[in-house]
Amino acid sequence: MDARMISYPDYLQLLPKTELHCHFVSTMDAALFVELAEKHGVELPSSDPATLFDFDDLVDFLVAFRYAHDVIRDPDDFERVAYDGVRSAVADGNLRYREYYVNPQYFAERGLSYPQVIDPIIAGLERAERDFGVGFRIVVAINRRDSAESAIELVGQILAHPRPQVVGLGQDDLTPESTEDPTRFAEAYRLAGGHGLKLTAHVGETDAATPANVRDAIEVLGCDRLDHGYRIVDDPAVVALALERGIGFAVTPVSTTICSGWTLDPAHRIRRMIDAGLPVAVSTDDAMFFRTDLGREYREGLFALGIDAETAKQISLNGIDAAFCDEEQKRMLRADFAAHFLALDALLEP
Structure with a gap:
């Protein structure tokens, strides 16, 4: 083999990437998670990373996810998590732009105000942008365990404390009934959309979800982009609707092997979404919780799905198209990605 050549898995890992579905607290590594827990006296089920992140299903994972919000309390904690998460993602997967899900309602339960959460996160991400050139935006997420009224109050906080880096509203977790039920928060979405915020939602993810959840997010909530959405392939009419509306999907291959027990192979729902033109x-x-990184999602995930190089490059570009940043930043990202593609294509094994 020519010494200049690289393997296809290495090629996938080195492709320039955006990340549009990333929960802020999960950008910690396990060591920092344990360190912050000890700092604040938070008792974890285990301090051993080998067992700390063992989950039976999505509901079991969400219990652990809530622990992560217990350990980030001080401004320095938020800023450190923000900065270190970018540095790691650049090293692990050539991250160039990222959007973060942030859940102020979790932190409000611990006595932190909306600005006390958002401002140090922004400070850490701005410092990382200066050092590593990785742009960012923030999507504030509704915690579906909370009420529709609290979601409206959350949007009110976004509007009362505007930050140019906060550009969208989403929803995550599950309702107290362990359902998605995206339309429960329709009024909050109408308020956010009416004030120019971009809209997204976790839908079509769980075993109990249906394509109707995806349709409702598009038609009732007016979402610009969707997270997960895997159940869409069960209804060709909803696929056609998403294609007509130009809805992008932020999918997460490795998490489906844990939360749903699916195998990553060419029959996977994500591959079916790709083949449908979505x-x-x-x-x-x-x-952190799924023991993955952005490089692994491409290197192992896309490889297992049977995705070729041209499609992998298009997937990386899809992240630019679906991003909630402005057109000038998208133009700069496309040019940056084009340069990376040229260099990597020249090194790929024939």
Whole structure:
């Protein structure tokens, strides 16, 4: 083999990437998670990373996910998690732009105000942008365990404390009934959309979800982009609707092997979404908890799905198209990605 050549898995790992579905607290690594827990006296089920992130299903994972919000309390904690998460993602997967899900309602339960959460996160991400050139935006997420009224109050906080980096509203977790039920928060979405915020939602993810959840997110909530959405392939009419509306999907391959027990292979729902022409972009979802990183999602995930190089490049570009940043930043990202593609294509094994 020519010494200049690289393997296809290495090629996938080195492709420039966006990440549109990334929960802020999950950008910690396990060591920092344990360190912050000890700092604040938070008792974890285990301090051993080998067992700390063992989950039976999505509901079991969400219990652990809530622990992560217990350990980030001080401004320095938020800023450190923000900065270190970018540095790691650049090293692990050539991250060039990322959007973060942030859940102020979790932190409000611990006495932190909306600005006390958002501002140090922005400070850490701005410092990382200066050092590593990785752009970012923030999507504030409704916690579906909370009421529709609290979701409206959350949007009110976004509007009362505007930050140019906060550009969208989403929803995650599950309702107290362990359902998605996206339309429960329709009024909050109408308020956010009416004030120019971009809209997204976790839908079509769980075993109990249906294509109707995806349709409702598009038609009732008016979402610009969707997270997961895997159940869409069960209804060709909803696929056609998403294609007509130009809805992008932020999918997370590795998490589906844990939360749904699916095998990553060419029959996977994500591959079916890609084959249907849906504009899919790949993310980690919760990297720390699922023991993954952005490089692995491409290197192992896309490889196992049987994705070729041209499609992999298009998937990375889909992340730019579906991003909630402005057109000038998208133009700069496309030029940056084109340069990376040229260099990597020249090195790929024939």
